[in-house]
Amino acid sequence: MKYSLTIAAALTALAAPAFADGDVATGEKEFRKCKSCHMIESADEAIVKGGKTGPNLYGVIGRTAGSVEGFNYGDDLVAAGEAGLVWDVENLATYIEDPKAFLQETLDDGAAKSKMTFKLKKNTEDVAAYLATFSE
Template sequence: MKTILASAATIIALSGTAFAEGDATKGEKDFKKCKSCHAIVSPDGDVIFKGGKTGPNLYGIVGRAAGTMEGFKYGASIVAAGEAGTVWDADNLAAYIKDPKGFLKEATGDSKAKSKMTFKWGKPENIIAFLATFSAEMPAADAAEEAPAEAAEGESTASE
């Protein structure tokens, strides 16, 4: 298991993604504080990081709409944030982890928004880099690099 995580961390570190400011290896260590509430379990049931069930499974969190993990009962505010278009990218995750209640107030525009997550983490970059290793979502930096190439291909096809 540690070999898989180390390999994933290396790939992310070398890819120059938006998560490069965090260290996934350090994030794995930091995540141990999160495991009292969260687990990381793949869709086929492989338990990657055994943890609590107070919070949702964080497998594939990066790129997922807020409040949409199937089978988990979310609070109304985080569901509202997801319905308003909040997607868990590096910036949103960082803001949420630093101040869950404040993030939801801003994301929903509801001054009475609440979060079930009471834990705050001042420097979540490493945890986010670690969580990104369990996401099928293409990091933003890679998507930006591919978009011009796709546009150029479409232009050459149109001119032929």
């Protein structure tokens, strides 16, 4: 019985949201660089008021890439979503670091490009962990 509880606890820990590698507080500070283009708004409140050049990032973790209705995404990001790309902490952190390179690798297409030209060179895991706190 003792071992089954230990195994159950271990499995529960493995199933927990994967933002343990990032520092949420640092991510919140770093997100200031992102809010010129992105907002975080639930149906009920504006959590972070920001620009509308980029899509709303509320619930981005667990969302299919390029799928916010009414937002005009680039063709390659939409193609990645149609191919099965769903944002998680790890792949979002990689995307934030270099969106174009991420799409080129994901789609195996050296000509793929992203409308997001900004590259965050450090603390990408922290920003992704911060955004994970707004997942549904």
